[in-house]
Amino acid sequence: MSYVANTANDQQAMLAAIGVDTVEALFEVVPQAVRFPTLELPRSLSEIEVLAEMGRLADENAEANHYSWFLGAGAYNHFVPSVVPQLQMRAEFYTAYTPYQPEASQGTLQAIFEYQSMVAELTGMGVVNASHYDGSTSLAEAAIMSVNSTKGKRTKILVSPNVHPQYREVLKTYLQGTDLRVEGDEEPANDLAALTGMLDKETACLIVQSPNFFGELEDLEGLAERVHGAGALLVIHTDPISLGLFKPPGAYGADIVTGEGQSLGNNLNFGGPYLGIFATTDKLVRKMPGRVVGQTVDTAGKRGFVLTLSTREQHIRREKATSNICTNQGLIALGAAIYLAALGKQGLRQVAELCYHKAHYAAAEIDRLAGYEVVKRRPFFKEFVVKCPKPAGEIARQLTEQQILPGYVLSRSYPERSHELLVCVTEMNSKAQIDQLVRALKEVA
Amino acid sequence: MKLDQNAKYQESHEWVRQEGELIVCGISDHAQESLSDVVYVEFPEVGDSFSQGETFGVVESVKAASDLYMPMGGEIVAVNEALEDEPELVNSDPYGAGWMIKFKPAALEEWDSLLSPADYQQVAEAEE
Numbered sequence: 101m102s103y104v105a106n107t108a109n110d111q112q113a114m115l116a117a118i119g120v121d122t123v124e125a126l127f128e129v130v131p132q133a134v135r136f137p138t139l140e141l142p143r144s145l146s147e148i149e150v151l152a153e154m155g156r157l158a159d160e161n162a163e164a165n166h167y168s169w170f171l172g173a174g175a176y177n178h179f180v181p182s183v184v185p186q187l188q189m190r191a192e193f194y195t196a197y198t199p200y201q202p203e204a205s206q207g208t209l210q211a212i213f214e215y216q217s218m219v220a221e222l223t224g225m226g227v228v229n230a231s232h233y234d235g236s237t238s239l240a241e242a243a244i245m246s247v248n249s250t251k252g253k254r255t256k257i258l259v260s261p262n263v264h265p266q267y268r269e270v271l272k273t274y275l276q277g278t279d280l281r282v283e284g285d286e287e288p289a290n291d292l293a294a295l296t297g298m299l300d301k302e303t304a305c306l307i308v309q310s311p312n313f314f315g316e317l318e319d320l321e322g323l324a325e326r327v328h329g330a331g332a333l334l335v336i337h338t339d340p341i342s343l344g345l346f347k348p349p350g351a352y353g354a355d356i357v358t359g360e361g362q363s364l365g366n367n368l369n370f371g372g373p374y375l376g377i378f379a380t381t382d383k384l385v386r387k388m389p390g391r392v393v394g395q396t397v398d399t400a401g402k403r404g405f406v407l408t409l410s411t412r413e414q415h416i417r418r419e420k421a422t423s424n425i426c427t428n429q430g431l432i433a434l435g436a437a438i439y440l441a442a443l444g445k446q447g448l449r450q451v452a453e454l455c456y457h458k459a460h461y462a463a464a465e466i467d468r469l470a471g472y473e474v475v476k477r478r479p480f481f482k483e484f485v486v487k488c489p490k491p492a493g494e495i496a497r498q499l500t501e502q503q504i505l506p507g508y509v510l511s512r513s514y515p516e517r518s519h520e521l522l523v524c525v526t527e528m529n530s531k532a533q534i535d536q537l538v539r540a541l542k543e544v545a
Numbered sequence: 546m547k548l549d550q551n552a553k554y555q556e557s558h559e560w561v562r563q564e565g566e567l568i569v570c571g572i573s574d575h576a577q578e579s580l581s582d583v584v585y586v587e588f589p590e591v592g593d594s595f596s597q598g599e600t601f602g603v604v605e606s607v608k609a610a611s612d613l614y615m616p617m618g619g620e621i622v623a624v625n626e627a628l629e630d631e632p633e634l635v636n637s638d639p640y641g642a643g644w645m646i647k648f649k650p651a652a653l654e655e656w657d658s659l660l661s662p663a664d665y666q667q668v669a670e671a672e673e
Contacts (some may be wrong), residue, residue, distance in 0.1 A: 251589075251590075386585065386587070386605075411605045411609070411610035416609065416610060417610055420612070
């Protein structure tokens with residue numbers, strides 16, 4: 101089979117069909133003067149010169165290997181064991197695009213199946229899909245699925261103000277042009293009690309994040325009963341690393357669990373590609389968006405893997421599909437599966453404990469500093485908010501000069517919170533780094 | 546192709562039968578055979594109202610998923626919950642245990658607009 105389409109003969113046939121003599125004639129509408137402008141490009145470089153130039157540009161970045169990194173807010177600097185890229189970069193996995201034919205792709209299908217199975221265990225849910233673009237798109241899909249599960253009769257989506265502000269923006273972008281509305285998230289004082297008070301017959305779901313954007317663990321006990329009592333679904337967005345230590349959302353009665361899977365064996369990558377985790381209950385599986393790989397047996401009775409429950413998807417259901425965005429992050433999901441398999445249950449718990457204890461050590465030390473105060477509304481996992489004696493943006497600028505990124509400057513999302521810093525501590529931060537951060541904060545106070 | 550002589554049909558392959566004041570609805574033998582093994586039926590909720598021609602549910606087989614259309618307008622009074630565990634009843638007994646919904650008709654005269662068994666047979670055979 102020839103992979104060279106569009107031969108000269110093909111072109112002649114196509115031109116004849118539309119009644120045009122030459123390909124150039126197709127471009128006659130473009131003014132002559134701009135058709136082939138002279139490009140003023142620098143002289144071409146040798147490979148050695150190109151690599152040197154790219155290296156110089158790359159060195160201008162502040163990246164996690166050369167900075168004391170206390171920046172989180174949705175993108176986390178966790179350790180990536182060497183086994184993850186080693187296996188993930190194998191050509192069989194790395195080069196193929198949407199390789200789902202069961203007769204040719206058992207390896208990829210099994211890897212996705214294993215990913216689904218491990219994430220199902222981690223989240224405490226019945227079924228997991230083959231992933232979405234990132235945590236924010238998973239969250240938006242969860243909102244739409246909640247509405248669809250009421251056959252579109254309920255159009256209100258209640259969202260906690262403690263959900264990541266950028267995720268809330270993505271959600272609102274997804275909902276543009278629909279009659280669905282987001283409520284609850286613009287008022288910072290809306291705690292879970294206030295939000296459950298806003299549940300009504302119009303409400304399709306309540307979306308909460310725990311640990312929330314500010315790192316705090318929400319009080320999820322009894323929440324599902326209140327949400328279900330109003331006939332709505334409970335969507336919990338979570339940090340998969342936190343599940344090494346805390347009770348999974350499934351155990352709290354969540355109907356849909358979403359998460360950002362970047363933490364699981366994937367580098368920061370300047371913000372992408374990331375991994376959208378999406379899990380739900382067996383009961384809701386037919387409303388779930390995205391692909392699912394299932395386990396079956398072939399005609400000889402041998403174990404095999406195939407895409408399953410495809411009738412939800414757009415190649416079959418067209419405009420009535422559960423979602424019309426079917427792209428997943430297969431390679432990143434594979435990385436997450438390798439990461440989870442390499443760490444195991446104990447390893448993941450250890451990572452979570454390291455994050456927890458280091459973050460609590462850092463919080464205690466910073467809280468002791470004159471002028472600084474750690475916000476202690478709720479228990480927290482690996483991130484916490486610090487009130488600073490001067491604008492947080494100024495502190496971040498000063499510390500960056502010392503190769504310390506002290507955290508996320510909250511005024512970037514909340515202009516009124518000018519003196520607050522969201523600090524993240526992971527297993528990657530040594531005690532020496534934390535002590536250096538504390539000293540630097542003291543000096544600039 | 547089996548037909549229920551007491552039922553009326555529409556071109557999208559649903560059948561309806563009068564039971565007292567209610568209308569029972571399912572899909573025809575020809576439809577279940579074309580779909581092959583039915584694995585899931587998505588129902589409306591009891592109390593939902595639909596007009597004639599509106600989608601009230603989805604029938605899903607190993608081969609395809611198809612919308613189900615109301616042959617007559619009305620309010621749903623019952624759905625066949627047995628199909629949740631045994632969707633294969635749609636294949637084995639399409640006019641009996643494989644029924645899907647019962648509804649209170651909004652306008653009984655819509656019955657007259659539907660196909661007789663003989664007319665439906667022609668439609669179905671033309672498809673084969």
